[in-house]
Amino acid sequence: MTAGAGLSCARALPAPAANGTSPAAGPVAADPTTPVPGPPDPAAELALSYERSCARMLSGLVKCWGLGYDDAPRTSPVAVAGIARAVQLAVGPTHACARLESGRLRCFGANEGGALGDGTREPATAASVDPGIEAATDVAVGTDFTCTRVGSESLCWGDNRRGSLALGTLSAGELRPVVVPALTGARALSLGGRHGLAIVEEGAVVGWGDDAHGIIGTTTAAKPAPIRLASLLHVREIASSSSHACARFDSGTVACWGDNDAGQLGDGTTTRRDGPAHVLGLSNVVQIAVGERTSCARHDSGAVSCWGANEHGQLGDGTTTSRSKAARVPGLGSVAQVAVGGSHACALLIGGEVQCWGANANGELGDRTQTSRNIRGPVLF
Structure with missing residues (x-):
């Protein structure tokens, strides 16, 4: 759940037939290997952002925890x-x-840039805002803007001062959804901070919006119209934070680019990259997720690997040591989805249980405490 900084859930095409310690990592909960029954209404999807976590339940309800x-x-x-x-x-x-299920949207939260799409700038704490979209097939959110796909069309709304809406201009923005001609035919969307990425034909990727971190090109100027990113073809999934992005290829490998101060690109260095660098030692990847300075991948075995910043234990390896190469999250298997927030991460297990680790200052781990942990523990639904 996604920046000026922001996070975004990864978006995939349909499947084919630095070191340091921090007191915030604090005491660790009881033995995380002890099986915990899934909730009566199992989780079906996770979405994380900076200090908050949300789950879509199998019933179709949505539950959130952390900073509201x-x-x-x-x-x-x-x-x-x-x-x-x-x-x-x-x-x-x-x-x-x-x-x-009807194809309509329900949005809530801040609305200063018009990201809720109701023609106002009034916030909503309950999900009462309907932007008026019918038959949506996808939705993605960035910082103060939103995009959705309806058939072959993409529509966006919200703040556009950094070109976030891909309309080819810089402007105050749009308070209601508008069609984005340049994104016609986009197959998947991922929004991070004030920029966006989309998978287009042949698995190529285009990007637009704010480029302060080199995610879209080699200059930091805002790019209000989508441009094709070099060296990216046969991409199955994209995931973007405010300052770095990753792509999963048809081959099951992963490449990342952008800021790399904590090793979040996974190439064994802390060197910023303006183009894709392959993550070392990763194979058989079926899903990716990125957070502020941390990245994770789910393997076809159900295991999870993570890399990057770890000052709050968000790599889940029992340490607070950052890593520039991917490493498995110990003891974690049977994972159906992995999600990364600002400085925490969660895994949805087959059966609907959710386990989280990392920063917990605002309760984003959902364990009824505000104690950070560097190993996984169950969310208490």
Whole structure:
């Protein structure tokens, strides 16, 4: 759940037939290998952002924990009012949206840039805002802006001062959804901070918006119209934070680019890259997720590997040592989805249980405490 900084859930095409310690990493909970029964209403999808976590439940309800959009911390999951029959969830630093079974959207959170799409700039703590989209097939959120796909068209709305809406201009933005001609035919969207990425034909990738971290090109100027990113073909999935991005290829390998101060690109260095660098030692990857300065990948075996910043234990390896190469999260298997927030991460297990690790100052681990942990522990639904 996604920046100026921001995080975004990864978006995939349909499947084919530095070191340091921190007191924040603190005491660790009881033995995480002890099986914990899944909740009566199992989780079906996770979406994380900076200090918050959300889950779409199998029933179609949405529950969130951590820092709410009302700035109140919640240490255990709370149902979001106004959402029923959700089939997809997107969570960002300023707001969140759920796509319903009907194809309509329900959004909530801050609205200064018009990201809720209701024609106003009024915030909403309950998911009562309907941007008026029908038959949406995807939704993604960035910082103060939102995009969705309807058939072959993409529509975006919200703040556009850094070109986030891909309309070819810099402007105050749009308070209601507008069609983005340049993204016609896009197959998947991922928004991070004030920029966006899209998978297009042949698995190529285009990017637009703010480029302060070199995710879109070799200059830091804003790019209000989508441009094709070099060296990216046969991409199956993209994931973007405010300052770095990763792509998963048809081959099951992963490449990342952008800022790399904590090793979040996984290439064995801390050197920033303006183009894709392959993550060392990764294979058979079926899903990726990125956070502020941390990246993770899920393997076809159900195991998870993570790399990058670890000052709050967000790599889940029992240490607070950052890593520039991918390493397995110990003891974690049977994972259906991995998600990364600002300085925490969560795994959705087959069966609907959720386990989280990392920073917990606002209850984003969902364990009814505000104690960070460097190994995984269950969310207490």
